[in-house]
Amino acid sequence: MSLEIEIVPILSDNYVYLARETVSGKVLCVDPGEAAPVLARAEELGWDIDTILITHHHGDHVAGVKTLKAATGATVIGPGGDSQDIPGLDQSVADGDTVSFGSETFKVIGVYGHTSGHITYFAETDQALFSGDALFSVGCGRFFEGTAADMWPGLLKLRELPDASRVYCGHEYTATNVAFAVSIDADNAELHRYAGIVAMLRSEEMPTVPANLGLEKKINPFLRADDPTFAEKHGYQGQEGVTFLAHIRAGKDSF
Ligand code: ZN
Numbered sequence: 001m002s003l004e005i006e007i008v009p010i011l012s013d014n015y016v017y018l019a020r021e022t023v024s025g026k027v028l029c030v031d032p033g034e035a036a037p038v039l040a041r042a043e044e045l046g047w048d049i050d051t052i053l054i055t056h057h058h059g060d061h062v063a064g065v066k067t068l069k070a071a072t073g074a075t076v077i078g079p080g081g082d083s084q085d086i087p088g089l090d091q092s093v094a095d096g097d098t099v100s101f102g103s104e105t106f107k108v109i110g111v112y113g114h115t116s117g118h119i120t121y122f123a124e125t126d127q128a129l130f131s132g133d134a135l136f137s138v139g140c141g142r143f144f145e146g147t148a149a150d151m152w153p154g155l156l157k158l159r160e161l162p163d164a165s166r167v168y169c170g171h172e173y174t175a176t177n178v179a180f181a182v183s184i185d186a187d188n189a190e191l192h193r194y195a196g197i198v199a200m201l202r203s204e205e206m207p208t209v210p211a212n213l214g215l216e217k218k219i220n221p222f223l224r225a226d227d228p229t230f231a232e233k234h235g236y237q238g239q240e241g242v243t244f245l246a247h248i249r250a251g252k253d254s255f
Pocket residue numbers: 056058114133
């Protein structure tokens with residue numbers, strides 16, 4: 001593995017990530033919604049934050065950027081194309097760009113709809129995906145600034161990533177997501193097995209991240225909106241994936 005990744009829980013259910021690239025020793029931070037807990041953890045580890053990666057403009061992902069940047073001198077990389085400016089942004093990136101970080105290369109993948117310019121970062125060597133609020137374990141982000149038509153192409157791009165990929169998402173929403181998924185996909189045996197693991201982890205207050213993308217492809221309803229058998233169970237046979245995705249998202253919004 002080229003990255004050593006530390007989870008820093010902040011606020012009520014957000015995750016910030018610190019990642020150390022093991023060849024260069026460079027350290028990055030993903031979506032610091034607060035600065036103090038991130039600085040404290042980095043100090044404990046003896047890690048100097050060099051780069052801050054941002055997925056989207058929401059406060060719970062960027063509110064710590066200015067303080068963290070002032071304290072560390074880190075370079076802030078994020079979506080210049082989001083609907084609101086990213087504080088302290090030094091380098092604007094967009095879908096299809098790459099970001100070199102020591103021996104690692106991050107591919108920038110746009111997944112729009114939660115915000116209009118939301119991006120995710122895929123570490124090609126380590127096969128770690130920082131998915132922000134676009135993809136959660138067994139869930140996806142609410143469509144605050146878009147529709148299913150905006151989100152679906154992005155989810156398809158994420159689905160093309162290798163099964164071994166680990167998903168580091170922006171929130172610990174897994175238990176609620178699993179409850180919703182079970183309600184619409186009751187005979188999915190792998191989902192039930194995962195529900196047991198999630199319940200066990202959460203009862204110990206352990207994070208459910210990183211999620212495994214290969215498993216997500218089988219149990220995350222939002223990644224399966226074009227599965228004909230799944231669609232048929234909900235009366236969406238023969239419909240486009242995007243149409244069924246809108247139905248699933250509406251169901252989750254009122255769950
Ligand atoms: Zn958000």
